Amino acid sequence: MKSDLNKQHPFIQLLSTLDEKGVVVTDSVEGIPVNEESYVSPDMLIILCHQGRMLFNDSPKLTFKAHDVAILLPNQLGFSQQPSADYRTTWIAISKKFHDRLQHSYPYTRYAPRYRRHPITPLPDLQYQSLCHAIELLRPITQSKSIHRDEMLSNLISIILNIVGECHAKNQISDTYSLSPNEQLFNRFYEAIIQHHRESHEMAFYARICCLSPKHFSEIIKRDTGISPKGWITYFLAARAKALLNSREDHTVQQISNLLGFGEQASFARFFKRETGMTPKEYRSRRSCPKK
16 A cells, blocks of 8 residues: 655645745755655645655656756646655745746746646756755745845745756757747646646547647647646546645545536545545545554
8 A cells, every 4th residue: 555645744744834934945855745646736846856866657757866956836746756765855845825926027937837847957066056055045034034035035036946947948859948839738738737627527628728639639748748638637636636635634525526526426436546546535544544
């Protein structure tokens, strides 16, 4: 059986204060919030790897290693992973509210759309050191009581996004900052899942939003990402379901089923068991069971 939500993980522990603080920096993070499972976070994460490596299992094979940085946008799907024993990272968590403020800044609008498909960026030594220095400046400002705190945080995060964004653009096939047609299509598709997953789980629905026939739409997404549109929808729904079952103890399974757009709780239960091997109630109750 897969591992449970790691409530001792720094990211889980800081969630209660993240909305209030807007930006939180956590050092020496050794693992992941939900061991061996995909997950969706409503917040933005910037993760800098200092040593070790992480293998992403379910997506097209990726490795996150020392001097890499990963930028996960709000509601971005994180796949199941295997960290090495010496894995050490720094996390910058940015609340959804503070992220909305960033969307109006120049470096965010220039680079962010690429991170949906390519979240990992290798950093040359100079840029890695620059990012470490920027985080050193960021850390005390997150604790500051200054009336200019949010402005300073926005400026420093903009610097970080510029450092990462320039390296990210250089690592892509294109040497321009504009998105390719396929990248634009995937971004439109993924944003549509976030916005409309309560309305429809059908691939044809998203093909219509993207103004393509279902066959052509499916072929492009599968060829370009290695995962079919139905696969992306399924991954997102399953990860979102786990997140809600873990974090919203005030919600019944029926309420979570409604939030995810399942017509009946029984349909949600069948979907969840097919994807996880457990019913929603079994998944939720296992957290209170002592580990053997």
